[in-house]
Amino acid sequence: MTIVNQTASIILATLVTGIYGTAVKAQVQQYEDNSIGQITNVNQLRDVSPTDWAYEALRSLVDRYGCISGFPNQTYRGNQPLSRYEFAAGLNSCLNQIERLIASQGQVGQEDVDTINRLSQEFEAELASIGGRVDELESRTAVLEDSQFSTTTKLAGEAIFGISDIVAGSNDDGVDATDDDIDSEAVFGYRTRLELETSFTGEDLLFTRLSTGNFPEFADETGTFQGELAFAEPADSDLGLEVLIYDRPLGENTNILIGAIGMAADDIANTVSVLDGDGGSGALSAFGTRSPIYLPPGETGIGLIHSFSDKLEFSVGYLAGEASDPSEEAGLFDGSYSALGQLTITPFEKLNVALTYVHGLDQSDTGVGSDLSNIQSLTTTEVEDGDPPLLPGQFEGGVPTVSDSYGAQFSFALSDRIVIGGWGGLSKVTTLSSFTDEGQTIPRGTQDIWNWAGTLAFPDLLKEGSMGGIIVGMQPWVAKSTIDVEGFDEDEEQALHLEAFYQYQLNDNIAITPGVIYINNPDNNSDNDDLLIGTIRTTFAF
Template sequence: MRNVYVGASLAGAVSLMALVAQPVRAELPVPSVNDLQSQSTYFQDGAYAQVNSVSELTDVDPNSWAFQALKTVVERYGCLEGYPSKKYLGTKPLSRYEFAAGLNACLEKINDQINAATSNLATKDDLAALARLQEEFKNELAALRGRVDALEAKTKEIESKLFSTTAKLDGEVIFSVFGQGADSNANIRDGAGNFQGSGGGSNVSFLSRVRLNIRASSLVTKGDQLRIRLNGFAGQSVYFDSLQGRQGQNDYINDANARPGATNGSALVDFDKVYYDTPIGLFGSNNIRLRVGPAIQNLDLIGANKYTANGAQNFSLRNFSRDPLFIQIQDNQHPGAAISVKFSPALNLTLFYSALDGGSAGTVNAAVGSGTAPFGGSGLFGGSTQLAAEIAFKPTPAIDLKLGYSYTSLSSAGSSGGFIFGNAALSGGGDAGLLYNSNNVSNISHSIFSAGLDYDVVPGIAIFGRYTFDTASFYGYSPAGNRGGTSVGGSLDANTWKAGLAFPDLLGKGNLLEFAYLQPINIVNNGVISFVNNASGAAITNPASDPRGYTRVFTQVGNNSTTGLPPARNATESQIGAAFRFRVSDRLTITPEVYFVISPNNVDQQGITIGNLRATFEF
């Protein structure tokens, strides 16, 4: 091909020069090389000027037979020159000197083009070296060819067995041996003074949880995901359990009593997380994400500390992994939506909304205090809901600072459970298990402020912490709808906090040693809560001694009884935890843990010790 290109170029140049050549007389003397060099110098000294297009030559007729030939010489070879007056003077006789100089200029251009086109072509030496390498490595090449053929066959086999071409499956399995106890002579009591159990009567139990995630990506747009999670667990992690206090709730075990067979190793499996997450391309970027679904969860998006967020890998006690106020009041999976906006790598805003009974249509003429949501009192915008916002600020790679606010409304109708602090009662600790009297209280609103910090001080050492403050406001029924007498209204304040120290990658990559001190939910009004008699507007200044106070708000049992008792609070509970996660492989971690509960349920009594040995498999 190269020879054809060169031959065609030479033939074209000679032919085109011949088009404009004029015959000269044979008797002219043959010029010397010096004469030709002089003529070439004459061309270069400006007597002629290079043109870029034939249209620049004013005396060349586009309809002329020679126009195309001149056009090819100019545009293809760039070696045609005209006079400075923009004339070609095509009818002027051509001397042999001029012909030789013009031909030389075109040949130089053609030679440059040939060199440029062939500079990267393989030489004979290159081809010989390649042939030698093929001969030397022919056995290896044959083996590689066989492996590629086998890989293609295996790929086709895998594709034929895929349950979906768009979805991926991943899973997690947890095994753990769990136990807790206190001094054998201790009688552990809840926040109302009720007996929970003897300190020496605890058993050791085997716990397990299995989760399978189906993740389908790029269904509508690049980067989106439809997630479906199947969840099943077996075993009980709570020993000291009563209506107003429980201790030792693991993050990966819920209420085993509500699941048939959950204590004999078998358990029901449900779809506990279903949502669609997608980027929204506004303002020319994908820094906004939307999540919506019938089962989304706040702790996936807000309120997390880096070293305690995952109960399967970090601390397993739920109070350590989930903020009792900001997250746990309404922390299960509910219908809702969330939007995350990434303003920059250092600043992110997340808005979250969920409805506890978002799928409920309500019941017409539901009785007050019946625990049944009336028509219009449930669904996406009625009943118990949470609206939260969190700003995550990362000024340096070592610092994560989060500030959050949550407005959580708990309705006495529906699935709130009758607890002042909602679902946090399932984790227990402090005042989390206090009940309210749903005959007199229609709903409670929690206005919650939270701040969290993760700080990697140096590689291998980090500190973390979180503080949360809550103002809970009680709202009573109107007198006409009040079943238990005059209703009340008022508020109380509560807080919770934790602080910890972590040693990531200790003794190996993926390991983690961590310690934490935690105060669970604690009412900070010192037992004097301001309530108002809604019927008369009179203040109840000392509810501890006025039966219209605590009796109207707190209840001792969970059957909507109007005979309430003040909580027997004479101490502040604290919890201390230590855990070491050892990564055996990329798919297995083993974590021993120990926890000490001091003054459980805010009662001055014997402490509780909790131990757990956990193995987590990932695939």
């Protein structure tokens, strides 16, 4: 074999197998940091043996030109695929080494030089392209560095525009929820959130959310909490700090969360519902978003999440409702609170099961379900100086309660396009004895409050990123009561919740979700007309 053919064979064979022994462009670019430097003997490479077809080519390049390097673990990885750009990058590096040899020693023959020149011309286009791509990347990087929001913080946002109409229904006094002809007026409102995600170590997260909106709650019109939408934000367009939570790891498998404001049970425990989009995606109604066991109000607290394995996770948390109030029977430990614990079990990838317990003081209301199941809201009356005495069943701040809630939730992916789920729960709410205000008393008693739901989700329905959803269930209702006061007994009827929606993902940033919510016997009262709410939600995410 002539020196020209030998040199061409050596160079081409070596480059085809990958001069840097890498399969991806990123590894080529990081080669200098990852390599062990110049190989002085091909036998230093643990994955290259004399029986390999390219062994002689590698040995010749090592001995003659010194343009072979390996990985820190002394491997070459010559069997991995190579792109044309990686090929050109390797060729350029090897040619530079040969040029240095020519300049310093003059030991390379003219025929070798001619072969090198021919190869350089043949790959001139690829080398020029690499130079152009590097220049472009440097330019883009400079622009990003100049215009980046922060080196430690990411900014995200969400804006929801909602149109909704109470098509049919009446409240508990027989007056139509809209007008006598049920010819309701559609409402248009919005909810906007700005979120800042800040990391100081790369592993921790300070989460800040600013929120505003004017989308109304419907309870005043419908006479029940059962028609509330998940994206309602009756803030009169006032911007405020809604959430401030710090999350950081404690060891390899444990995280701690500290919430100064806006911390909720679902921040600590996984709701395991694919329809839980916190109002911005997924279910339209507050009830359809997640199990009511996650809905009692929290505000300030702490949570711990520990993963025993990929199949078992334990969450525990404490949420106070009046942590910043220094008055008596308030504050972090002397006021209202919820304490929760949850086991999340994942027997296999497509099945998630959660078992949840919540103990609460003056946090029994969930904001969904019948009026009787939200007894604190039902008995709350704001009292100001000069107001007349309270009537029976009306108390400033609401009747005090102690509650114990038990819930089970699951989600099972039958396939990539069908997910079934649901939940069931029981809350035992006890009104505390000796509660008096202006001479009025509600004696000690207990409510048994039940709820359940079944969900069906269709991810990527008709288009990737879109989703269809169906929810069937019963919002919280009082099935049994031992409160010996007229008007605080069991709910008269059971009310069925039906919901259907289709979330069409227009593009990566915009989703349009039309849907309907139907409730028979609103507020669990058969005297009320069935409730029908139509909604179109448009979500802009950035």
